[in-house]
Amino acid sequence: MTKTFLSALWVPLLAFAMAGCSPDTTEIGDIALVTAIGIDYDKENHQFTFSSYSIMPMAGGADQPGRLSQWVARSNGGSILESARNLKSQAGKTLIWVHNKFIIVGEEAARHSFSEIMDFLTRNRQIRMSSYLIVSEGKAADQLRAKVGTGDMLSNDLLGKIRNENAWGKNVAIPLHDIADRYGSPDRGFITGKIKTVFDGDMQGQKAELKGAAVFNRGRLAGWIEGDDVLVYRLLSDKQLWNSLEFDKTVRYERAAMTFLVRESKHSVRTSFRRGVPVVDIYLKFSASIGEIDRTLPLQDPSVIKQMERLVSKELEKMMDTSLHHYQREVKVDILGWADLFAAHHPRQWEKIKADWSTVYPAVKANVTVDVKIEKLGLIRVLKD
Template identity: 25%
Template sequence: MKLQTVVIVVACSLLLGGCWDRIEVNDIAIVTAAGIDKAENKEIELSVQIFIPRSFSVGSMQGGGVKTVTLVRRARGVDIADAMSKLQMNLPRRIFWGHCKVYIYGEELAKAGVSELVDYLARHPQPRNRAFMYVSKGKAADVLNLKTDLERYSGEAVRELSGLKIGMEITLVDLINMFMGKSKAAVLPVIAVLPPSDPKKPESTDPYLFGSAVLKDGKMVGLLTQRVTRGVMWLRNEAASTTVTVKAKNVKGFVSLNPFRERTKLVPSIQDGKWKMLVVVETEGDLIQNGTHLNLVNPKWMKQIQMALQDDIETRLKLTLQQVQHGLKADIFGFATQFHRKYPKEFARVKDRWEEVFPKVEVSLKVSASIRRPGLATVPGGLTESEVKP
């Protein structure tokens, strides 16, 4: 018995050690970003931005400028797997997806549908579940070809935009969960390209967040502006770090506020056969600029500004509901999930026609806003005390 145990331990130990299946860094092509566009004959075009390791070696500074640190290669196929296999035949190194943090779908491709393309990323063992997903305004390959000034390559610039928390932040696992969700609707941030400062160098510019794209059954059905996108983020309890500028009634000038704590709660209810959703929004912010003639330390004026902030948030939410709920009829807010949790039997009866029920859901808003820190200065900058309303 002891002899058998020793034999088994020795046999197992032979499988634990060694580097027989190792892959050297010098043998792989590290993908930093990928773009997928629609091509002719029902094919797709896969573009990958590949890191050039030797660009950081000694002598990378040539001709008075920094040597390009990435290159873009592309191939076409009937799907991503087919395009990737053809792309691999044109590269001397094995493609490695483990460091790819950015995936961009071209606008035309997004309109045709991206569900099947997400399947490859979900099944392949290398792509990161936390990689960021986007739709481009135009071709995705154009974004990868940009020569950005602040970042080393365009893929890094796009990723940094998500890190700023100023727009939608959707990862691969988020997109998969939305496609598998009760509403079958999804939303992705949209990347656009700034006009170049030098027309002779069209690629020397930067990407920026344009807004968001709404998808139903995997197909893009509409684009939302940045203002409406912020309303979507309020309803999804994903409010961005941004500045809100408001104007109170009968007050000259504007006040800018920086919300630092936001909370949105969805409260579903079914009363007399009517489906209702109460959206409770609570926000707290700091005063960062006072462009009025008011002393906002006075509770009377402060309350007036807080009411203006509440009205601004309500206006944003109503605009968002009008465009998304009644216009696109796409439940990207998670209403279906909330009703399913509270009323599983009732939701089971309408889940197959939720697209018809969702636009009819009566939504009521309850917004409360408070300004916690009005700042140390009681007198607005540039004014004397006599010009300020106490």
């Protein structure tokens, strides 16, 4: 009897649950998909500016398929949430944040109000933890208005650029969850990607360039790093950043200039204390393939190959040493997270030096050893003059 009554009870419940009765439904026809957002901060007026780059559907006719149109909007407010809500006054559709992939933080916002931004992003249920947080040189809102050379949507273009970073290595995009985790540490710093607009003569407009990285220390923007420094960061960082990375390295062998395509295959970072001094031993193994040689070389000779490998190793070690020196002595921010490594592997000694880490870090001895193995020669064996 109970069973029947309960089964019967489901019927009015289902009847009640007719379409439109749920307050959480969103109809796809009514939404605008936000794919990139920008947050700026004006320190003088204590105003946040929230910009969004959205994609909206436009209905097609009987013989035309529907199209997508792009829309950039901007609004101000006293807090990030307020400015995001104020955006709704401009929106003719419901804004959906769940497909957002990029959060662009303006330079001023990164310097002065990054903690508020992080709190907003991590607390909100619609913001994806796997979206990329990128700092812009200048205002974030300007990046969203940049032109795209291929005519594609901005978010797709940025996504493609991030995919292509595996072929270049001098830019980086860090997902939000990594930043949220590193942000809370008082000892270590972190980096995020950097974006800026440059004038493009062909397009007669500003285009967005993903290049370099922004350095954060103690929750605030502390500076920028470029070029090889970013590459070295990637090589010494998490596996996701170097696993698919293949970069080029040019070396001189005798009078020949050779360009190799280099890929990291093994990675070992060990921390230790020697006579009270913190030491980091870095061992990296690379596999290389010849990309280009400008004159004939006897590639069949094993000793030649061995010499090349040594040369490339030396070049890479030099590159690493230069960048590490830059991080330690010039930037003075522990972006590689050595503080975490020391804390994990040598907790007792770490407790002693923890308070002075900002002064100890520049003095940490970093020994880099690189091993290169040339594995591929390309499709031709020798180039005749």
